[in-house]
Each structure stands twice: as C-alpha cells, then as structure tokens.
Amino acid sequence: MMAEKKRGGYFWRCIRDIMRFMPLLFWGKLFTSIAEGILRVWQPLLIAEIFQMAPALNDVNISIFKRKIIFLCVCTGFPSVCTILLRAVGLYGECRKETFYGREMYGFARRIRLEALEDKKVLDSFRKADAAYSQHLAGSRMFSYLLMDVEAVLTCISTLFVVGSFSVWLLAGGILGIVPHLLLDLISERRRNRVYRGQSAKRRRLAYLWRLFCMKEPVKEMRTMGFQDYLKEKWVETNVDVVQEMEELELKAVRLSALGVLVRNCCYVANVAVALLLMLRGELAPGQFAACLMAFGLLQDQLFMLSSYVVALIQSYHHVEEYYDFFQVETEDAGGEDYHSMREGRVTGERDSIKEGCAAGEGDSNHSPDRDSSAENGIRLRNIRPAENGIRLRNVHFRYPGAEQDTLNGVDLDIGKGEHVVIVGANGSGKTTLSKVLTGAYSAASGEIRYDGQNISKIRKKELYRDISLVPQDFVHYHFSFRENICVSDFEAMSDGERIRKVTDAVGMQELIQGIGGLDVQLGREFGGRELSGGEWQKVAIARGLFRDSELIVLDEPTSALDPLVEYEVLTGFLNLIQGRTSVVISHRVGICRHADKVVVMKEGRVVECGTHEELKGAGGEYARIWGEQAKWYL
Template identity: 25%
Template sequence: MSKGRRMSNSKIFLKLIKYTWRASPLTFSALIVASLLFSVLRYSEIVVLQSLFSNILEVVKGSPYDIMIKPILAILIILILNPVGEWLEFLAQGYFWRRGNGYMQSLYHDRINRMDLIDYEDVENFDDFKKASLGNGEAPNGIRVIVQILFLYIPFILITSLYMISIKPMLVFAIVLIFIPVLISELIKMSNNYDFEDKIANRRRKTEYFESCIVSKENFKETLINGAFNYFYSLFVDSNKEFSKAYVHVKNKLLKVAIVMRIINTLGYLCVLALLVYYLYNGSISVSQFGAIYYSIEKITSMLKGLIEDIGEALVGISSTSFLIRFLNEEKEIEREEELSKADDIELRDVSFKYPNAKEKSLSNINLRIKKGTSLAIVGENGSGKSTLTKIIMGLYNPSQGVVQYGDKNIINYSNSSKFSNISAVFQNFIKYKLPAEDNIKISNISSQDSIENASSGINLSFNDLKINNETILSREFGGQELSGGEWQRIAIARGLYRPHDLIVLDEPTAAIDPIEEANVFSTFKKLSDDKTCIFVTHRLGSTQIADKIVVMENGEIVEEGTNQELIDLKGKYYHLLESQAKWYER
C-alpha cells in the first residue's frame, strides 16, 4: 500500500464535488436551487424594507396610504416563502447527506475490498484506515456546506455589498474587518485539526482497543477469569489521558487565536455602527437608508457569522475527508481481470517473503511444484512458516522475491477477484458469523440454490443433532443458539466444501477435533474434492499419510519433501516429529 502525500484543499474539493455529484445529481441540484432561493429571499427583504421605510416617511409627510400596499404585500410573500425555502433546504440537506454518506461509504468499503492482505500487517496502514473512516461522515457534510457557501452565502453577501457600495463604499471595508479575522481563525483550526488527527490516530486506536479488552464480549471472559480488569482499565485511562492531553493542547492553542480574532471582529462591527451614525448625522444617508442599511448589516453580519461557522465546519470536514480522499486515490498497479485457472499445476520458484517491519524473512528460497488434482500436506513446528506458505500459494500474500505460477501465469499480475475465484479455504481462526446456520455455510455463494447436504453430510454435520435448523441464528446475542468449538469447526469446514473450488486449503482448522476425527475430515476432503488440488496444513502428522506429497518446513524453508513412506525411510525431520508425536498416545 503506497503512502500518499497530503493533498491540497483544492484537489480534495474537486474530488468531493465529483463524488457527491455522482452520489445523486438530483439531490445536488435541489440543494443548489434551495440555496439560491434563500439567497434571493434574504436580499429581497432588505430591498422591500427600504421601500417600506421610505413610504412610511412619505405617508408621515402627507402622501396617501395606498403607497404602503405593495411593500406590505411583498413582505407577506417573503414571509410565506421563507418557511417553504427552509423546508426545501432541510429536505435537500438531509437527502444530500444520506446519499453522499452512503456513496462515500461504498467507495471506502470497495477500496478496502481491493486491498491486499499484507496491508493489514503494517501498523501504519491501520492508522490510515482509521483516519480514512473518519471521512465517511464528514465528506458529504463538508461538500454540502461548500455548496451552500457558493450558492447561498456568497451571492447574498456580494449583492448586498454592491447595494451598500452604491450608498457608501466605506461600509464594505468595515464589514471586511468582521469577516477576515474569523476566516483566518478557521483556517488555522483546519490546519491544526489535520495535524492532530494525523498524529493521534495510533493513540486513538490503542485507547479503543484497551476499552474493548474491558467491555467486548470476545475479551470479557478472559479478562474476568484472569482478574485483568484493573490492568486494562489502567491502560485505558493512561492512553485516554495521552489522547486528552494532545486534544487539550490543540484546543488551548486554537482558543488563544480565537480570542484575538474575536476582538478584531468586534472592533469591525463597532466601526460599521459608528460609520452609520456618522453618515446619518451629516446627512449623507436618509433615515430610510439608515434603517435599511442597519437591517442589511444585521443580516449580512448574521450571514457572515453563519458563513464563517460553516466554513469552519467545511474546512474541518475537508481536513478529515482528506484522509479518505487520499486513501481512495492511492495509486495501485493495474491488475488483470480475467480467468485464472486453478486446475493447473502450481509452481513456486525461489520464493522468499518478509513481513513489513520484520527483521528476518518468514520464507526463504522456496521451490515447490504441486501437480493439479493432487493433495499436499505441509507440516512443521509452530513458527516454521506453514501458514505463510499457504497464503503465498493462494495469492493472499505476494512474495517479496520469486514467482508463484498457476500453469504458466504469474499470479501477481492478476486482481484479487481473479486470484481467489475457484479457491476455497478453511483457516484455524475461522469466522463465526452471527447469521443463520445455512447462511454460515453458503456465505461464499449466498444466492446459490444448491443444497448444503453434500458439504455437511460428508463431515458428519447434522443440524438435527445440533438441535438447530437452517434459520437458527448461531449466536445467543441475537436470540439464537451458541455452538461448541468442535461444532463450529464443522460449520466452517462445510463452508469451505460448499464454495466452488479447484483448489482447497485447510490451514489447521481442526484443532478442536480429536486426531482420529481430524484424519477422517482430511480423508473426506480428499474424497469430496476428487480431481481437485488439496493442501492440508497440520501439526498432527498422523493425518498426513493420506496426502500424495508432504513437505516439511523449518525456519521458513522446505527441508524435506516426499510421500509419507519416503519421509519415514529418510529418517530425518519428519521421522523424528512423527516419533515424538507417537509418544503422546502411548499409555
């Protein structure tokens, strides 16, 4: 995963415009129309009120009352249209946020789906994911504010400023004193917010993790039995203090800036009032103009305040969204989207692999050929590289060096969807989905009408024996039923068998099953996957004799390979492991 640079606000803005327009062109247009309507209504109030003030003075001087009818009717129309405009704006904002948020989430989730598994092994990437996820909600809100700035605030402020310039140009300069300081303050806030989120993401993730060790269902059992509540609570408190300390430091800095800018802002407002009084005193403006200008200043000040607050909200939103935009736009090599056959020989040539930030290689100089339709057992002690090798074979990891080929095709050049089609796997740490029992098995092909019977019967999985049916939720959390570890393993194995495959991998998924049952499961897999390529990873060597070929791993290297009998006759690593395990069952 490439590390993107900080993007400019203009690029983020253009990207957001594109994304939010794609989310819903109709809603985008509706928000623009509603914003323009409000802008026109606000300015119309000023014009109509000046006309009303002028006519009132004329009536006082003896003019007929009927000259009041038009401005009064205009005010009534504005009063009626105002709630209509507010209602349209409210609807437009709501739909705009929901559509935009949903679309941005879909982009984020799609980007996650296209990531490589190795990205999750790099701690910096976790921080990037966390920061990018913050932008999901902020993105549409930020662009919504920007649309309203462009089509509500700016048109109103510009046309009202022109109105004031036509009367007294100096008034506009005084209004600038109101606007500029707070804008500077918000720009400083945006910069500090970006830097804060960029630096604190790792601390935020740690704080959330320590809290999960206390309150999450998955961790509560061991936390309780180990009496570790106080330990994790102290870690949570200390981590939260560090987070709060950084947060308070940023807020104190921003508060000092805000106080200075607010003083300048207040001085600007006082200057405007002083000028108005001065112009009225020397006769430069009439009483009706004074009333209209004072009202317009109140309006424009209110709009400026709203504009500044919204700019601040937009800038903060953009600073958070920048992480998401950067994440969405990270360059990724173009990969081929086409059929990649798994029904061919698999070959690894001079393959080495090292995890991010690791000092030593996990695999070194692996050369291996797996003939199509055969079974391979990978054995070795813990940490020997068995699981890493299977991930390399399946394409979950790309080798740091060397080549993995299906047939004559180097799989590194293909997309994830191409690499993983027609591959099935069952891992040791399989997922216990809190879903109906049938969906747990059909998860890889949920719309399939094929029965789960073939996948479940071969491994002695019977819903009747488990006292569940296809619709039973496998979680008490959602009103269903919990299964034992061994029962869950059968569900997971049935899931692996159900998925269409030409290559299937069992990476030690049978830890909760006794050795005899494990051997039966492997035999069943081999039988049900006839003419398919099967790979078994196990630490129980009694199950490996069914495999056509066995490779023995040690310190990330293949130290022996051959059939069960060949390796026994060799009397090497495999033989000594087999002998040591045989003692487990001696009485």
C-alpha cells in the first residue's frame, strides 16, 4: 500500500513548499542569515584595526577611525534588529505554516485507499506524519536550522580566514577543532535516528494502551472485569523497553560528545598558546593578538552552535522524511468516466400493506425466526426489475494487506434495482468486506462490479458516492447536536423539518427526541451533552443513513444493539420508508430475511446460496442450518 519512497527529493520539495506558503519569510531569513554570518566576522578585524589606530590618532586618520567605530556598531547591532523584524514576519509565517501543512496532509488523507488503513505500515506512516506536522513542525523547523547552519558555516569560514591571515598555524588548529567534534555528533545522530525508527511499532502500542486508560468504555470494562493491572503492566513493560533503549543510546552519545568537546577545547588552548608565542616573537601586534583571542572565542561558540544545528537539521529532516513519506501511500483512483445515476428509472412501485397496524400488532412474530412469510407481517413482495438494471458482481476477489488468503474469493451476485437484499453467514464469511467492496469503499483485487452496466472502478467516485448511503457496523457517535447527527449525511437539507420527521418516525425516535428536549440538544458527554444508550446511538446511525437521499443504502448489522421488539419496529419502518430504493442489509439475525426480496448466504468468502427465505429454508442447505440453529433460542 506504500509506493516506492523517493526521499532524495524531499529536501528540495520542502524548500519549494516553504517558498510557496511563506515567501517573504523565506527570502528575509535567507538574506539576514548570510548578512549576519559575514558581518559577525568583521568584528575581530575592526577591533584589531581600531586597537592599532588608537595610539596614533591625528587629523588625517580620525575620520577613518570614526567610520570603523560606526561600522563596528552596525556589525554588532544588525543581528538584533533583524531578529525583531523577522519575529514579526515569523508570526505570520507560523500561521501560514499551520494552515498549509495541515491542509496538505489531511487533504491527502481523504484520497488514500481505505483498505490501506488495514496495513500497519500505513498506520505507522500516518502517526509519524501527524507527529512531524503537529509536534516537530516539519519543514519550517528544518528551514530554520538550515539557515542557522548557513550562518554558522559562513562565520566559521570567515573566522578561519581571518585567523589564517595572521598565521597558517592558527588555521590548522581551527580546522582540527571543527572536524572531529562535528563527525562525532553526526555518528550519534545516525544511531539515534536508527533506534527511533525501529521503535515506531512500540510507540504506537504505547499510545494505544494509554488511550485505553483515557476512554470511558475501556475503563468501565477493565475496572468491572478487574484487568486494569494487567494492562498497566503491559504499558510499563513497553515503556521500559523504549526508555532503556533511549537511555543506552543517549549514554553513548554523551560519551562521544564529551570526546568531541575535549578535542575542541584542546585545539582552543593550542591556538591561544600559538598566538601568544607569535606575539612574544613580534610576529603579531598586541591588537592582532586581541583580535585572535576574540576570533578564537567566536570560533568556539560557532563550532558548538554548528554541531548542534547540524544535528538538529538532520533530526528535523528525518521528520520531514516522515511527513512526506505519508504522501507515498496509494491513493484512491478517482475515476474518469461520468456516472449515470441509478436514480434514472428508479422503481416507483410501492409495497402493498396487507393490513393496518402491522408493525405494532404483529411484533411478536419477530421473536421466533420460524414464523410464516412476510405477508403475514404486513409486507408483500412485489416484482423486481431484472438484475442487469441494478448491481452486478462477477468473480470479485479481495485480500487485506498482509493476509495470506482472499477474504472474498470469486463472488458472483446480482442485485436488482429497487431490490431489498439481506446477506447472512457465519463470522468471517466475508459479509462486511463484501459491503465495502460493493460500495467502492475498498477496491476489488480482481473481477468487476457494475452499476447499471458501468464499471465502478472507472467512474468518478465522488459522483458514485452521492448515490450511496452506508451505516457501518462500527458507526460513529458524533458529539454534535441531535439534528447534526442525523443530517450530517446530507447537511444541505439540515433545515428540512419534514424530512427529519419522516426519518425519525421510521426508526421510532420521536419519543426520545421529545424526552431529551428537541433536535438541537447536544449529544455525548464530551462537551457536556446528553449521553445515549447503545441502542439509541444505533437508531441515530440508522436515521443518518436513511436521511441521505441515495439510491443504494447499505446497513451492516443495523440492529445488533436493539432488542427483538424494537428491531422489528425499526426494520419495518425502514423498509416502508425506502420504497423504490435498493437496500443491502448485513445481518447475523435471520429473522429479517423473511422481509427480503433476496437472501444471500456467504461462506468462506463465496456466495453459496441465493434465493428467497422460503426457497432457501426448504432447500436444506447452509441457510436452513443457520435458521434452525437460531430458532432454538425462540422455541
């Protein structure tokens, strides 16, 4: 799921992005860094010349002396002035940076293939990219350290040039002070990066375990079941492993750094001794000796800063790599062909109600799976359009990343336009995966899926998704208002009160809405709202799916949190509301199959049976076995 990485171009890609979203800060910082690096070196030269001129001032050289004093003041004050100006520009740049990096990352996340999120490498990549953006500031920090390195390098080179102009021996000592210290720091950083990258899986596990202690449902379960100490030990063990690895690494880094500092200080002492000897021999004037001492101090400071900035630059570049690595995840093919909606020629015939009040009066029929057909329960099946006018799957295969075998193994299925289909089967038979592939959320590895003859792998996904509504098994509890929870699936119709009423009536939520104070009440305790039960949240999710005016609606285990009486009421309201629309329901409970136009039975990733409830029940196959097993609970 990860495309081939192209890290070599990340540096220049990052620079181009920075120039794009904050050009003023880019050029301003670049200019001032170069200017500061050059002007700082003039200070020891000017001081040496001022010391030499001071004893012999006269009317001829006094103007030159004054100019040198002014230039020295400029060299000293220019960095401070630039810092103040760039700080103001930097505030604007920081705001732009937050907008740019966040927009780019999450805009890209919307386009990645959903099945890629099943790959742990992709999840690691996403975590690293998010940390690189939100915690390590990605490219903006790398750019800042790059300019600091440029400034430090220019200062060191210029200082070495100044010192070397006094004596070649001083030049050799200065170079020996730079190279060993820098190399040792680079070795430490290389080790640090290797260990950090190797800890990615452990750090993700640490974050996961920590979240368990901060979320209501896991905390409630672990306290009730008494395994909080076990999870604590797992967190401690993982944390200790990570900390021990980092401690060993940092101890090695400290030893190498101490060796580098020792070499640097020895070179500094040697340079001072050589300069003193040259002055005593008359090869250096006292002013030049003072300039050398100042240059040596400046060189020491810049060497320390240079090694620190180079290490920081490498660290920040590693974060830049992690940020841009995320953009190598495979994206969803948006498709190029126009999509002709299945709404064209939508089935307009309605189911005929046999008798009034069936939802309330016949509710007990749902208690036993072994009751009569749907006609007895008030719903009569009508003729369905042929499958070629609906959805057709042919030899569809799908395999999750890292899996050894296909989850879907050659699925063939026809769903007629306006048809109500229920898919049943044991756990792991591929039902939920089929719903994801059917809707185009996951891309089939092979085979084809056609909507009214159109191959969904080639049509524009954005247009296709307008025709689909999905209520997943692991639906989301949105901590928004009641109205937003329902209408977010079609937010442009949020003010359509009549449409909201029909949907909430269909799933039996009017009493709940009135009880909590209306549609605009905040839901969820996250922001001080009203918390709902599991069954109530599931009703909200079903209402959200129904509210979307789509041609196809897919529900995965839509009533798993509802008791049988409420399940019957909700499903009856659901079927009555979606007349003329195509529906696919994934369910473990076979009671709903009596109301379906077609029942599809899956086993080991294949469709093993397909027909009506009565046909499959009488066939004595897999469906009859499942029906019989569930009937034992009601007889």
